[in-house]
């Protein structure tokens with residue numbers, strides 16, 4: 145899934161689709177195993193080529209983002225050093241060779257966040273195995289996608305909305321938006337979730353290393369797969385749900401819509417904010433599913449003048465710093481979902 149890739153594969157009926165997703169993941173794994181156990185590159189069949197194309201569609205990194213929040217990379221060793229005297233400074237928990245750290249300077253109260261990410265192109269066999277075991281893709285490990293930064297920026301600029309609220313981020317990947325909400329707003333509680341347990345390992349790491357930034361806000365990570373039944377204490381409990389770039393997966397549209405419906409507090413002020421590029425017809429299809437589930441939505445193209453002006457410059461070619469910028473895959477629309485009209 146990248147800025148130049150085509151959207152999700154055509155839909156098959158739910159059962160065979162589950163089987164075909166699994167068999168694709170295993171085939172990718174098989175190729176990786178063969179490549180590892182032999183210096184000879186395994187012979188490639190046309191089926192393998194289809195699978196490779198598919199894998200490229202779902203797992204390639206976006207080349208860059210909107211650069212809305214000032215950030216720079218930090219060697220993991222620096223992070224370890226700066227946390228040496230802190231109670232959270234358990235070195236072994238911080239990160240390893242395959243990780244990098246990015247420091248974000250937040251435009252709120254001079255605070256900053258350190259996020260540990262997987263190094264680019266370091267997807268491993270156990271990632272594929274976990275992906276298969278938990279029926280989940282690996283896009284959360286690939287990078288922080290451009291929409292996530294836009295979501296974080298939007299939340300900073302609308303911080304009042306979160307005051308004293310219970311907030312949930314779905315499919316959060318590394319959790320930038322959830323962490324920003326925890327650091328820059330007076331939310332009561334922020335739950336940062338993803339369905340991929342390995343991704344949630346990173347979310348927890350990122351919560352731990354930034355714990356001192358959250359003030360009174362309670363912050364926790366959670367494995368939350370949209371397809372699974374949700375714990376009864378979660379139902380009807382969140383004032384605000386946020387998500388970025390989660391509508392690409394058509395096989396999960398129904399369960400994602402049901403998750404929003406069942407976890408959102410049933411009140412006139414509760415709502416979900418999704419930032420999602422159109423990615424073919426995937427966003428439109430998701431919005432149809434939202435309606436079918438009895439929820440309402442409004443979708444906005446121009447919701448922030450800074451983001452909109454950057455977008456217009458990339459499209460017009462006036463700013464060439466994002467050369468493969470493609471509106472369909474890079475520009476997130478803002479969708480506001482609620483149970484009430």
Ligand SMILES: C[S@@+](CC[C@H](N)C(=O)[O-])C[C@H]1O[C@@H](n2cnc3c(N)ncnc32)[C@H](O)[C@@H]1O
Nearest residue numbers: 283284288289292315316317339340369370388
């Ligand atoms: C494209 S990534 C976006 C990650 C992050 N929000 C961002 O924009 O950087 C999609 C995320 O959704 C998660 N995801 C996909 N299917 C899911 C499901 N059925 N249940 C829960 N999470 C899911 C993936 O693990 C991944 O982290």
